[in-house]
Amino acid sequence: MFKIVILTLVLLVFAPENSSRRLILQPTIINGDNVNITEVPYQLMLTYNKQFQCGAVLISSKHVLTAAHCLYQNGFRSKSKINIFAGVTKKSQRYEEGHMYGVKTYIINALFILTQYKGDIAVIYPDKKIIIDNYTVKPIALAKQSYRSGYEALASGWGLVDDQGTLPDNLQAAYIKTTPCIVFRDSICSEGYLNGICKGDSGGPLVYNNKLIGIARAKISIDGKCALQSELYSSVYYYRDFIKRYTRL
Numbered sequence: 001m002f003k004i005v006i007l008t009l010v011l012l013v014f015a016p017e018n019s020s021r022r023l024i025l026q027p028t029i030i031n032g033d034n035v036n037i038t039e040v041p042y043q044l045m046l047t048y049n050k051q052f053q054c055g056a057v058l059i060s061s062k063h064v065l066t067a068a069h070c071l072y073q074n075g076f077r078s079k080s081k082i083n084i085f086a087g088v089t090k091k092s093q094r095y096e097e098g099h100m101y102g103v104k105t106y107i108i109n110a111l112f113i114l115t116q117y118k119g120d121i122a123v124i125y126p127d128k129k130i131i132i133d134n135y136t137v138k139p140i141a142l143a144k145q146s147y148r149s150g151y152e153a154l155a156s157g158w159g160l161v162d163d164q165g166t167l168p169d170n171l172q173a174a175y176i177k178t179t180p181c182i183v184f185r186d187s188i189c190s191e192g193y194l195n196g197i198c199k200g201d202s203g204g205p206l207v208y209n210n211k212l213i214g215i216a217r218a219k220i221s222i223d224g225k226c227a228l229q230s231e232l233y234s235s236v237y238y239y240r241d242f243i244k245r246y247t248r249l
């Protein structure tokens, strides 16, 4: 008889109050290392109602990329409750170390349908220009090719560091290796290694050779866990027309 394996997409958003078992909307970094924001100065943090939610990426002083599902929970989230933090290493120190911005508006990719896992990318316009110091806050360039296969790329974020629900205070980063996605044409995949993203890492960067190649999105999981599972990043190259249309970058 055939053994039927049901794959679950575990979205990597951090939403402790409301997370459903089926869709875990928070990626995090498993088996990563502590890093200082000066090593990944394009990394941003998104909060909702003052609570840590997701990662995001600085692509210019006026434009931020994230995963669409970071802005959605039973409907699109009120922009007035979302904040963007730049220049943060320790989550608990975000008000002291970092710079906080509000959201003027955001644009969700038109293909985004939560249950179909398409178009999971969004552009956020901050309420004022993000101050760039080229040290703790620095935009990253967009990839001009897909980098879908065989690249050692750096993922980072404040997501879960294990399957027991441990959230780190310090920013984490880990290298993953990109592999072709079989089902998800709009994504970059990675094999299931011991390291990689988990809940809370959604919306964060995947970077190769100083280029943003992906936005952290989900785990493809057979048990709802993160370790050893394949992962999905929305491809920045695949969505280049969307990004260009709304950022001119």
Ligand SMILES: *[C@@H]1O[C@H](CO)[C@@H](O)[C@H](O)[C@H]1NC(C)=O
Pocket (backbone or CB within 6 Å): 036, 037, 038, 089, 090
């Ligand atoms: C990050 O590095 C900078 C420069 O070395 C240092 O001033 C800062 O304290 C570091 N932050 C943390 C949280 O370790």
Ligand SMILES: *[C@@H]1O[C@H](CO)[C@@H](O)[C@H](O)[C@H]1NC(C)=O
Pocket (backbone or CB within 6 Å): 132, 133, 134
């Ligand atoms: C940051 O780097 C950019 C590009 O090299 C430069 O134009 C800008 O003046 C720099 N800003 C600061 C504050 O150093």
